Amino acid sequence: MTLTSFGPANRIQRSPQTHPLTWRLRDDGEPVWLDEYQAKNGYAAARKAFADLSQDDIVQTVKDAGLKGRGGAGFPTGVKWGLMPKDESMNIRYLLCNADEMEPNTWKDRMLMEQLPHLLIEGMLISARALKTYRGYIFLRGEYTTAAKHLNRAVEEAKAAGLLGKNILGSGFDFELFVHTGAGRYICGEETALINSLEGRRANPRSKPPFPAAVGVWGKPTCVNNVETLCNVPAIIGDGVEWYKSLAREGSEDHGTKLMGFSGKVKNPGLWELPFGVTARELFEDYAGGMRDGFKLKCWQPGGAGTGFLLPEHLDAQMYAGGIAKVGTRMGTGLAMAVDDSINMVSLLRNMEEFFARESCGFCTPCRDGLPWSVKLLRALENGEGQAGDIETLLGLVGFLGPGKTFCAHAPGAVEPLGSAIKYFRPEFEAGIAATSAAVVPPLARPIVVGA
Template structure:
């Protein structure tokens, strides 16, 4: 195993993380304490911001676009493209930059560490993004349970403001930007950017109809950009080191630039989080970093990046962890934090648990999501208890189609049924074991499995 890219939870290997290879984690301390302003500045902090302020906003957005930085929250939309689509001009009012720090996706825990231990990295990234988008104010929309992260961020914001890094004329540049933390009330749907905007405004967290898109009319009717924590934390190193350096960090075969915080949980020997090049094979993360399965357990399936991504089989571990690599095996990379499912776990019970979460977190705005997700829970619960009926599996497959992309108001329901469709595709026999009345006629015309 190479120690070039290592777990930042391994104190004796702290020295092996270098600025040239670990833009997100090389500054982290072995004792896990937050890095405050003086230490952050001694470790090249705010150097990327200085370079950004010496360029034009359009040049900053173009550099981030050319560096291949894609959203790290799960959707994977190119950050530079989003920045370049923001309405700008002398007659356009200055807008808002919103950081999605809600992190409500099950099995997701990467942004929390960055905010708790490197709050100034996020602040620097937000100022750079705000400069590129002509934003006058930023909000960190933070999951309410992240108490330690809120404490770290609020102290770092106060330090930056006192040092002239926030507020009027950032670092004497003439660019004004203010920043504050907003703690949310705990809704998964706030991960959808327009639902986040509604919640920030004090409204019910329902997604908005688009167009207009937030870049034209977002928070309080002004141009608004929403980016994930990890996405914004990449901006300082791109500005400081350039696009070629950032692109070269990724491995051959990856269409994405840079590194990524990857993780593996489940009954593995060394569950954790590591900064690795995009394009790293999932097998390397699973075997070399997570240490494989514990004694007595066998890998049955895995999800590459959160509860809203499809299940894959052990033979898919050779896929590269990048957007195009995971797409080649039939799902999305999502957050890049993988879950190992062992051979002692019932897929029906696991899916019932997942779909209960997604059904509960639906905003209720559109009928397919509001009624379809509880329907999947009802069927899965019956199958789990051995009380399913003929046609139940076909009905679940039909729901996967009817709640899929383009059928609902936002992407909540498509993400919810993606793991369900893949679980039926690979483990249909487990669902069939829950049918207690094999003599009954099917309730719906069977749908060919290849369509799932």
């Protein structure tokens, strides 16, 4: 996966001051190993953090910069770091990098790990210093075999250079880092399910509280951050809060840059580092090049399969959490998918819900039973065998599986695209109701009224 460009993108020279995540990338797509990384100012921020900043200074800097989680949830990173205990007697702590990246239509973390493995390692090293964690794990999606190979080589290079292991940079601080490949479960994107899997347990989410900052890996304080989140840390420490905040476009409430992309039948599918606040239209037209000849944009998702569908008229929304919320969904991972006019929405949603139903851990009833129920109804509608009331039942499931109704966020993310698809394309769902279906809604398929 290489960083691609189209239109205005190929007239922009990536630089440390405008593209903190990607300016070091090689044009040939090969990994940037230690010597080259250090020649490009690599580990300078880590040296600054160890020499000039206290651990509390690092946490406060990240908090002041307004860095938010880049995995989809968008929780403030500095606030999360601040939840780690201050008690010095709790000297066994862990830093866990969520590199499971199982969200369909998302591949941003893969690019960073395959081509800039030392950027992630430096981000984890600074974070470990701030959090006083003596051991870190990169929990990697098992299918990312190239990323695993490159990360393991980079870890060995960093060890040999005295940047990992004992007495790092003569500071007396020790930090070991391990690459751990998972067995491939979408639910491991939830941090406590990831922790369970790392421990060798079934990947079920845990009840919270206690939160991982108090009771995490093997019962010890643990901080879990996403790959892209951790890769932002060196630039924030190296270049400062005000510079980082200045990167975003006017109107954006989020700071810094974001890896964004577009997939689907666009002319130039790809991945780009762009400032928060860029409009989706600019991303779609100027970078992705618009739709291929012969295809028309029907709708789009702003950030992975777990985000709601939007229409072409929503392309003027700004790409930041609040900007996408204004048009009715979430930004998610920031990698958008274009749906062309040849796609039947019932078939698309049936395919999506099959994935989400299969990936449910099965712990809570609404998710375990509700998602397969939605698949059954969607399959009937897809085959023209739907019954009167099926659409109302689907909408009822959207309500029953929504935020706060299930043990974790898996089911709410699964039904968000379903609810939006029915909202915007209901006639396509109605077309799947059999002509022989009774006009009266059967008792078992009557609309579910949430909160009645």
